[in-house]
Amino acid sequence: MTTAPTVATLLRSPAWRDRVRVLAGSVPREAVRGVRLLSPDEHPADAAGQVLVLVGALRDGPASWRVDALLRRAADAGALAVLLGGEADLAPPTRLLCSRLSVCALGTSAPVLALAAEAAVQVAEPEVARARALLRVQTALAEGRVATPEGLVGLLTDVLDAPVSLLDAAGGPLTGPPVDPPRLTEPVLQVETADATTSVARPVLLPGARASQRWLVARVPASSPEAVVLATTLLAAGAAALSGWLATQRLGLERDARSRAGLLADVLRVSGEPSAELRRRSSTAGWSLEGWHVGVRVGTVASVDTAGLRDDVVRTFADAGVDAVVVEHGDGWSGWTTTTREPTAEQVRALADVLRRAHRGLQGLTRCWTGVGRPHPGPAGISRTLEEAADAARLAAGRPEQGHFLHVDQLGMAQTLLAWTRTSTFEPAARGLLAPLGDPDGDLVRTLAVFLDAESSLTETAAVLGIHRNTVAARVARIASLLAVDLTDRDQRLALHLACRAVALG
Amino acid sequence: MQVSAVDVPPLVRGAELLGSGGGGPPGPAGSMLLREIAVTGPVDLLGPGELDDATLVCAVGVVGATSVFEEELPSGREFGRALAAVERWSGRRPGALASIEAAGLNAVSALVAAAPLGLPVVDTDLCGRALPRLDQFSIAVAGIGLTPAVLALPSGQVVLVEGGDAVAVERTVRSVLAATSGWAALAVAPLPLGVLRPASAADTIRRCLDLGRRMLALPEAPSPALVAEATGGRVLAAGRVVDVLRHEGYGFGRGSVTVRDRRTSSLLRVEMENEFLLAFEDGAPVASTPDVLAVLDRRTAVPVTCDRIRRGDDVVVLQLPAPEFWCRPENLPAVAPRAFGFEVEPALLVGTP
Numbered sequence: 001m002t003t004a005p006t007v008a009t010l011l012r013s014p015a016w017r018d019r020v021r022v023l024a025g026s027v028p029r030e031a032v033r034g035v036r037l038l039s040p041d042e043h044p045a046d047a048a049g050q051v052l053v054l055v056g057a058l059r060d061g062p063a064s065w066r067v068d069a070l071l072r073r074a075a076d077a078g079a080l081a082v083l084l085g086g087e088a089d090l091a092p093p094t095r096l097l098c099s100r101l102s103v104c105a106l107g108t109s110a111p112v113l114a115l116a117a118e119a120a121v122q123v124a125e126p127e128v129a130r131a132r133a134l135l136r137v138q139t140a141l142a143e144g145r146v147a148t149p150e151g152l153v154g155l156l157t158d159v160l161d162a163p164v165s166l167l168d169a170a171g172g173p174l175t176g177p178p179v180d181p182p183r184l185t186e187p188v189l190q191v192e193t194a195d196a197t198t199s200v201a202r203p204v205l206l207p208g209a210r211a212s213q214r215w216l217v218a219r220v221p222a223s224s225p226e227a228v229v230l231a232t233t234l235l236a237a238g239a240a241a242l243s244g245w246l247a248t249q250r251l252g253l254e255r256d257a258r259s260r261a262g263l264l265a266d267v268l269r270v271s272g273e274p275s276a277e278l279r280r281r282s283s284t285a286g287w288s289l290e291g292w293h294v295g296v297r298v299g300t301v302a303s304v305d306t307a308g309l310r311d312d313v314v315r316t317f318a319d320a321g322v323d324a325v326v327v328e329h330g331d332g333w334s335g336w337t338t339t340t341r342e343p344t345a346e347q348v349r350a351l352a353d354v355l356r357r358a359h360r361g362l363q364g365l366t367r368c369w370t371g372v373g374r375p376h377p378g379p380a381g382i383s384r385t386l387e388e389a390a391d392a393a394r395l396a397a398g399r400p401e402q403g404h405f406l407h408v409d410q411l412g413m414a415q416t417l418l419a420w421t422r423t424s425t426f427e428p429a430a431r432g433l434l435a436p437l438g439d440p441d442g443d444l445v446r447t448l449a450v451f452l453d454a455e456s457s458l459t460e461t462a463a464v465l466g467i468h469r470n471t472v473a474a475r476v477a478r479i480a481s482l483l484a485v486d487l488t489d490r491d492q493r494l495a496l497h498l499a500c501r502a503v504a505l506g
Numbered sequence: 507m508q509v510s511a512v513d514v515p516p517l518v519r520g521a522e523l524l525g526s527g528g529g530g531p532p533g534p535a536g537s538m539l540l541r542e543i544a545v546t547g548p549v550d551l552l553g554p555g556e557l558d559d560a561t562l563v564c565a566v567g568v569v570g571a572t573s574v575f576e577e578e579l580p581s582g583r584e585f586g587r588a589l590a591a592v593e594r595w596s597g598r599r600p601g602a603l604a605s606i607e608a609a610g611l612n613a614v615s616a617l618v619a620a621a622p623l624g625l626p627v628v629d630t631d632l633c634g635r636a637l638p639r640l641d642q643f644s645i646a647v648a649g650i651g652l653t654p655a656v657l658a659l660p661s662g663q664v665v666l667v668e669g670g671d672a673v674a675v676e677r678t679v680r681s682v683l684a685a686t687s688g689w690a691a692l693a694v695a696p697l698p699l700g701v702l703r704p705a706s707a708a709d710t711i712r713r714c715l716d717l718g719r720r721m722l723a724l725p726e727a728p729s730p731a732l733v734a735e736a737t738g739g740r741v742l743a744a745g746r747v748v749d750v751l752r753h754e755g756y757g758f759g760r761g762s763v764t765v766r767d768r769r770t771s772s773l774l775r776v777e778m779e780n781e782f783l784l785a786f787e788d789g790a791p792v793a794s795t796p797d798v799l800a801v802l803d804r805r806t807a808v809p810v811t812c813d814r815i816r817r818g819d820d821v822v823v824l825q826l827p828a829p830e831f832w833c834r835p836e837n838l839p840a841v842a843p844r845a846f847g848f849e850v851e852p853a854l855l856v857g858t859p
Binding site: 041060063065068069070071072073075076091092093096097100101 | 748749751753766771773775777784788790791849850
């Protein structure tokens, strides 16, 4: 790694050695940020970290007040050192002034322009090295010699001469040595130093996305600020390339998802014999319409990127040993496995166990609930088993005690009946029935539901809701009057109880 | 007012202060004035408004190497000879005298000249402080000119210069002095007071008297702040002289004095050319001509001259306001730092344009 020179480095360099000597002041330790020519009467505005090279002699010689004034102007502008033509000793007050202003006065009898040029080359060297490294990375990318994330990480590791890792959105390692993940919620460049090592983490962002899709992390020695700067630069180039690849990948993903969703919709509509065109499309997609199908429905929350995670879902199923069709469908995924013969009860149970294992894997990806349907034959069987799976999944959502996984066989008749209250005819009717009570999530609907669950016990209802018994009594009276029903009538009570369940599940 | 014996010590001290490190030592002239006063009585010192405009006023003083002046003592008749030559040349007798430079030696010399002649001295002078060159005299800067100018040498010779601009007169006078005695009594261009008054600096001799009285009233080893208060000036630095540089061959008496301030440790470099001209604090200009820069001994508060200052001296460096005449924008360039070869802007206490 090329480091930025200090004044001491310049003084030791072949071009300056034996030609430049320190006339006054101590040699500053800071890195030289630039070399600039200065005319005798110039007032440099900003020369922070620079070495100023005086071009042209100062009038009246080295003892003149002009030397003092020049050094003061240089010091005010933040210059580290001033190189003067001539090696004559400076006057004692000027030497005192150099110490006081912390500016170093250098003198030379050699041509100052040549010395300035040599110094400028040295100062620019780290930047040139950085540009060369960046060019190497960019050329490899542009020429397609590096076209995979693995190749990119290898190239960056090589150019940077330091370990580089690619992490997924969750901080898990994809390529390269495992490293402590950066702060994942802050998708910005992160530079952290610990134990003499500086970690430079650069998020890979897709346009418009707020969360980082991947992280590139390089670990460089903390003692080398140049290495940190170089890592920052190179990771930026790498992140741009990765972002491009991810975008392309995503585009394909979305296209596939759309075509799968369209095909699934058509398959679900099949009641009798599917058309030849549908058979052809299904076969192209690798879906078998014939045989016995067992449907799986995985529900998740609306914010989850179902297209983006589909590959992970497929992989999870495959890891568990299930060869299933998986389609992004609403807020979740629908899928099924197909066998040529009707599966035995034993096989169905074994499949359910495997799917339960797959479900546990899925829960590592995102919050989800899974339902499994019964085996059904033929093209129309897909839609039937998926409907059952969907019912089971809907119930599984509210069943933490079963790990949010339900097989439709586990459901009692009552549960299944209840699931049917979720049909498009019943649910609006249920809502209509309870409408006079206002907000379905409001106090009155809740009080009614609990009251009916509690077998019309005011005391029990009060205990569940954590309110006073009299309040419950008052609410029940109000509910009866609002709905104009008799809560002692068992038919009316049953209807209301079902309506409450349907609304609560919705 | 009348200048009597008691006024001489404060006049001398004030003249030393406004001498700005140069202007020649007023001490010997003070002794001469005491002798004259003992013979002729007090000398009349009139304000510039106290005589009518028609009064012919001739400015007199001593020019040249004032150190030689202390060795080759004047006979006392030099001023009389110079004024006689002016009278013969112009055909008129001056009704009053003025000082060419009411600071240093020449704050006193006009009174010394006036006493035996029985003439009053008008308190308006051609410098208002100490200045090194004749072409910087106020009447030269105001465009009136210096001629006829008469030099009366201690050897008895009289040289009259007529014609030529102020720079030519300066050159002529210097070459005569260099070739002869080193110093001479000078009398320049007698002018009606009405003409002289707007082209000169008013009340400088009385400023010397006033400053001198205040300084003599200071206690031993006064604090820098007390000195500043007494003189109406500003303290630029107080501490030891860490270095004195004297450059050979450029101008006369060129060099610099560096004082490290005891309190701030800042380095005050004072550039001099016969007088202290310009002060840089840590390399940045902070005070300049035409303000008066004075270096005082810290213990005695006695002004230290450019040629006497030494490394190790414990001093207070003061900046005093310039006379009003030099603060006028049309006059300032003649005495600003650039007029002395310093490419910096004037840094004045008041009236900076």
